Amino acid sequence: MGRSGGVTALLGIDYGGTHTKVLLAHERPSGLERVSAEIFRTPRSETALSELAGLVRGLVRSDRPSAFGMTVAGILDDASQTVVTSTNTPWLNGRAPARELAAQLGAPGVAVHDGAAAATAEAIMGAGRGRDDIFVLALGTGIAGAHVINGSVRRGAHGAAGEIGHVAFGTGRRCSCGQYGCLESEIGGTRLGARWDEERGAPPGSTARDVVDAARAGDAAAVRVLDAATSALAQSLLGVVALIDPGAIVIGGGLARSPKWIVEPAVAKATERATFHRLPPIMAAELGVWAGAWGAVLAARAAAGGTNASVLGQIRRVG
Amino acid sequence: MGRSGGVTALLGIDYGGTHTKVLLAHERPSGLERVSAEIFRTPRSETALSELAGLVRGLVRSDRPSAFGMTVAGILDDASQTVVTSTNTPWLNGRAPARELAAQLGAPGVAVHDGAAAATAEAIMGAGRGRDDIFVLALGTGIAGAHVINGSVRRGAHGAAGEIGHVAFGTGRRCSCGQYGCLESEIGGTRLGARWDEERGAPPGSTARDVVDAARAGDAAAVRVLDAATSALAQSLLGVVALIDPGAIVIGGGLARSPKWIVEPAVAKATERATFHRLPPIMAAELGVWAGAWGAVLAARAAAGGTNASVLGQIRRVG
Secondary structure, three states, rough: OEOOOOOEEEEEEEEEEOOEEEEEEEEOOOEEEEEEEEEOOOOOOOHHHHHHHHHHHHHHOOOOOEEEEEEOOOOEOOOOOOOEEEOOOOOHHHHHHHHHHHHHHHOOOEEEEEEHHHHHHHHOOOOOOOOOOEEEEEEEEOOEEEEEEEEEEOOOOOOOOHHHOOOOOOEEEEEEEEOOOOOOHHHHHHHHHHHHHHHOOOOOOOOOOHHHHHHHOOOOHHHHHHHHHHHHHHHHHHHHHHHHOOOOEEEOOOHHOOOOOOOHHHHHHHHHHOOOOOOOOOOEEEOOHHHHHHHHHHHHHOOOOOOHHHHOOOOEEEO | OOOOOEEEEEEEEOOOOEEEEEEEEEEEEEEEEEEEEEEEOOOOOOHHHHHHHHHHHHOOOOOOOOOOEEEOOOEEEEEOOEEEOOOOOOEEEOOOOHHHHHHOOOOOOEHHHHEEEHHHHHHHHHEEEOOOEEEEEEEEEEEEEEEEOOEEEEEOOOOOOHHHHHHHOOOOOOOOOOOOOOOOHHHHHHHHHHHHHOOOOOOOOOOOOHHHHHHOOOOOOHHHHHHHHHHHHHHHHHHHHHHOOOOOEEEEHHHHHHHOOOHHHHHHHHHHOOOOOOOOOOOOOHHHHHHHHHHHHHHHHHHHOOHHHHOOOOOOOOO
């Protein structure tokens, strides 16, 4: 493996619970160029990594990568590269998937936490590029936060930092984490749907998408639910600013794709309520569903001997 | 100036609004030894720095320091060493006090933020020594927080990080910062006294000390007020753990000197309410009122060419 026609090829694998995204990039003087990208259903069960290797080989063909990065959805021990627990890909528990895949692909590889990978990519080559201190917030079914300083996620003393979804206010509803009044219990994707169903007395089952669509169509209950959710988000943003004072905040995840209903009102409320705060720029994420795969490419880049810190603000998607 | 009998002398000046503490230390292979220490009323007005220089000269006599550190109570621009605003020592506004004092003392000096100095000292040579990732919380009239990583305070993108006293819950009482439901509005020293006065229908004027004394004597209203305050503190500690995941938490400031009524119940409640949290060791501060002066000595040490990071866990008070 190695260079292909003098160009370094880097492979990013975003291995999710339902879908896997694979992205092959070339390193150019002007930045990272997307050469090919594919989404397929995640290979599951004990033989998942062999199947994955086969799918990857089909994608890269003769353009063999110098290194690959692979995301893990769950708790990863960075040092040993072992998956501690992964609720959505339990067949990886106790295994070192990047090592196994490296043996099959004949290229060095590294495993990275999926949230950290996506946040790093948004910070380095997405909405945060050119800045060195960014808090990235991902609004999905769960709420994930990551503070990216000089291109590296601050993982915390036990690898557990960034849980902005579970900074509890101590009153209000019970969250899935067992505390009361967490941000995730207000704006977590499934909670948003459940609240709307409650609010209008409908049977459960609505998604966050349904709530936004209903609000857009003028449904008063949906507007009320989103209003409460964006108020909670605004309060959490102010808390992050007070405690961490980041240089910028990037908001991504599925819900961020409806800026008019989520990000814009939350930023407006945070701005209105700010007192002593130095409110930094708050921006919507740019890499969409490909953030994790780009993060895996950056991990591959580091594994191949590059340093992402040295190219802060220079890495661009040129493809 | 320089060494005195082959020993490096370092001077720490904790220049507060009412009292100034001066501490002279020798650097020994075994650690920093306190040689002399004095507390006097803070010289005030335009000529304060000349008076301060005279007092310092009287204290150090022939044991001339290689360098000094001086704390500033207010907003300091680290790069230019200029005081932006200081409510309690307004005669320093717009001046670079360490430069002026350096000219008068004939030794290099550096100004440091008072809260950052105290937190650094607690982290490096107080309760946090030997650890590299500590969140220091100071409970006083105001509530200050500082995240000390590898011996340095993380100041944030605008020098405004650590405001744990003003991470607002959005409901409850109005805080002096203009938000609602801040930790400081619950457990800030003056607020604690005011709440007790309200609770028992007494005229205002009680101090935090009065509340703790009354609780100790069995006053039910004081016990209720402290119970609410330590509940709020516990909730904030869990928030810091969720968002920052520090390796340890050190609680100092005047209120921490009544551990049975403040720190111990807050830690018990945080432990009881913790769900997914990796609760780190939570300890009372050790340096008491001298934390700021020791922090100034550490700043002097760095200014004299030493690096505090290199001696983490080795610096001890031997005096």
